[in-house]
Amino acid sequence: MIGGGLAGLACAVALAESGVKVRLLEKRPHLGGRATSYTLPDGSEVDNCQHVTLGCCTNLADFYRRAGAEGKIRFYDRLYFADREGRRSEIEASMLPPPLHMAPSFVGFGALGLADKAAIGKALLAIAHAGGKPADTEGVTMLDWLHRMRQTPGAIERFWRVVLVSALDEELSRMDARYGIDVFWKAFLGSRGGYRVGIPSVPLGELYEGCRDAIVRKGGEVKLRANVREIRLNENRFTSASLDDGTEIAADACVAAVPHDALLGMLPAAMAQEGGMLAGLQHIRTSPITGVHLWFDRVVMEEPFLALLDHTTQWIFNKSLLYAPANANGNARTTGQYLQLVVSASYDLVPRSRQEIIDLCRREVEEVLPAAREAKLESATVIKEVRATFSPEPGVDQWRLAQKTPVGGLFLAGDWTRTGWPATMEGAVRSGYLAAEETLESFGEPRTFLQADLAFEGLSKFWARRTKASVS
Numbered sequence: 001m002i003g004g005g006l007a008g009l010a011c012a013v014a015l016a017e018s019g020v021k022v023r024l025l026e027k028r029p030h031l032g033g034r035a036t037s038y039t040l041p042d043g044s045e046v047d048n049c050q051h052v053t054l055g056c057c058t059n060l061a062d063f064y065r066r067a068g069a070e071g072k073i074r075f076y077d078r079l080y081f082a083d084r085e086g087r088r089s090e091i092e093a094s095m096l097p098p099p100l101h102m103a104p105s106f107v108g109f110g111a112l113g114l115a116d117k118a119a120i121g122k123a124l125l126a127i128a129h130a131g132g133k134p135a136d137t138e139g140v141t142m143l144d145w146l147h148r149m150r151q152t153p154g155a156i157e158r159f160w161r162v163v164l165v166s167a168l169d170e171e172l173s174r175m176d177a178r179y180g181i182d183v184f185w186k187a188f189l190g191s192r193g194g195y196r197v198g199i200p201s202v203p204l205g206e207l208y209e210g211c212r213d214a215i216v217r218k219g220g221e222v223k224l225r226a227n228v229r230e231i232r233l234n235e236n237r238f239t240s241a242s243l244d245d246g247t248e249i250a251a252d253a254c255v256a257a258v259p260h261d262a263l264l265g266m267l268p269a270a271m272a273q274e275g276g277m278l279a280g281l282q283h284i285r286t287s288p289i290t291g292v293h294l295w296f297d298r299v300v301m302e303e304p305f306l307a308l309l310d311h312t313t314q315w316i317f318n319k320s321l322l323y324a325p326a327n328a329n330g331n332a333r334t335t336g337q338y339l340q341l342v343v344s345a346s347y348d349l350v351p352r353s354r355q356e357i358i359d360l361c362r363r364e365v366e367e368v369l370p371a372a373r374e375a376k377l378e379s380a381t382v383i384k385e386v387r388a389t390f391s392p393e394p395g396v397d398q399w400r401l402a403q404k405t406p407v408g409g410l411f412l413a414g415d416w417t418r419t420g421w422p423a424t425m426e427g428a429v430r431s432g433y434l435a436a437e438e439t440l441e442s443f444g445e446p447r448t449f450l451q452a453d454l455a456f457e458g459l460s461k462f463w464a465r466r467t468k469a470s471v472s
C-alpha cells in the first residue's frame, strides 16, 4: 500500500481484516494524508483544516467503526448561519417526511426573502421529484442549471453558494451540476439524517491509531517516512516499489493510494503519453482551501460552528467547544477560545499575504461575533492548501481512473479515482474499499466492503425508485 491517507488506510484495514499481510508505505511522519493534524512550532495541535462528515457518508462511518474512532465523531442536528449583520438563522429536520423534513426551518430562515425561498423550493422539489437526477445536466455547470431554474441572485448567493462551495471546494461557475445536485439529494432531500454534520472531537491525527493496530495484528507493517520513488513493472505486471533510500519492496500486489499528480511521477513516463493509462490525469485540475486558526484570550462564540453568508469566510468552527468533553452539555467554557475558519475555493486568498488574510478574517469574525471586538487575538496561523482537492468541473469523470488497472497486480485508490463521489473523505474511503475488493478478486477471494447509501425515505423513496425504474 503506497499512501497512508484515508484511501490507503481504508483499503489496508479492509485487506488486513481479510487476512492479507499489508505493508503500508507513507512518506510523511504521520498517517491521515490531507485529513490529518500536526503540531505547530509553538506546540499547538492543529488540523490540516477542519474536516467534517455528513450523515450520508456511510462508508466513512463504516471506516471509523473499523478504526475504532466512531466514538470520536460527534453529530450535530442543527446548522447555524450568520449574515453580515450578525443575524442568526438555523436549519434542522422536522417530523415531516423527506423531502419535506427541512421545510419548516427553511420557511423561517431569516436571511432569505420570500422570492428567494419560492425559487429555492421549486428547484429542490425538481431535484427530489426527479429522484436526484434531473434531465439535461450533462456538461452543465451548477450556475447554468440554477439560472435555468430561475434562481434569484439572493437564492444563489445566500443559499446554493453557501452550501455547495464548501461541500465541493469549487465555484458554482466551474462545478458540474450533477455533483451539486447530488449534494442536495443525498444530504438534504433523500433522507432525514443525511444532512447531520459529524465533527471529530479530537485532532484528526488521533483517529487513525486503530488502523495501525489492525494492520500490525495481521503481521503487516506501517512504515512512515517511506517515500516511494518508483513503481516497477515487468511485462505489464507490478514487481516492486523502490524507496528514496534505495530499498526495494516486492509484493504480490500493490495499491497506489496517492494523489493523481504523485502517481504520474512514480510510473513509467510512457504511460502518461497519448493513449497511455495515465494520459487523462493531466486534465484533472485542483482547487484551493485556506484554513485560518485564531486563538482569542476569551470566549467570543457560543455556537459549535457557524456558516457565514455574504463573507469571504465560509465557516467558523468553535474548536474549544468541539474538543470539550461530551459531558459539557455544549457549554464548555475556557478562559480563551480557539476558532478555526475555512474558506473553500479560496482562489482570491492564495496570492494574499498571511497577515492580510488574518486581518480580513478577524474583521469578519468581529462582524458576526461582537464579543471578538473587545478580545485580544493571542495568536493566528494560516494554512493554505493550494491543491486541496480535485475540481469537480463538468467532464472531470472521464479522466478519473478505475481502481483496477490494465497492469497486473497494480490497483489504484484515492479520492480522485472513479467513485462517483467528489473529493471528500467519503470518496477516499469508497475508493479504498473498491481497491480492496479488486485486489481480493485478483487473489480469487472476492469480498464486498462498499456500504449501501443511506436508505431514501418518505416521498423521496418513491421518487428514487421511480427514477431508477425509468432509467433501467
Ligand SMILES: Cc1cc2nc3c(=O)[nH]c(=O)nc-3n(C[C@H](O)[C@H](O)[C@H](O)COP(=O)(O)OP(=O)(O)OC[C@H]3O[C@@H](n4cnc5c(N)ncnc54)[C@H](O)[C@@H]3O)c2cc1C
Binding pocket: 002, 003, 004, 005, 006, 007, 008, 025, 026, 027, 028, 031, 032, 033, 034, 035, 048, 049, 050, 051, 052, 053, 226, 227, 228, 229, 257, 258, 259, 262, 289, 290, 291, 385, 387, 388, 389, 413, 414, 415, 416, 423, 424, 425, 426, 427, 428
Ligand atoms: C484543507 C482541506 C479541507 C478538507 N475538508 C474536507 C471536509 O471537511 N470533509 C471531507 O469529506 N473532505 C475534506 N477534504 C478532502 C479530504 O481531505 C480528501 O478528499 C481525502 O483526505 C483524500 O484522501 P486520499 O487518501 O485520497 O489522499 P491523501 O489524503 O492525499 O493521501 C495520500 C497519501 O499519500 C502519501 N504519498 C504521496 N506520495 C507518496 C510517495 N511518493 N510515497 C509514499 N507516500 C506518498 C501522502 O503523504 C498522503 O498521506 C479536505 C481537504 C483539504 C485539503
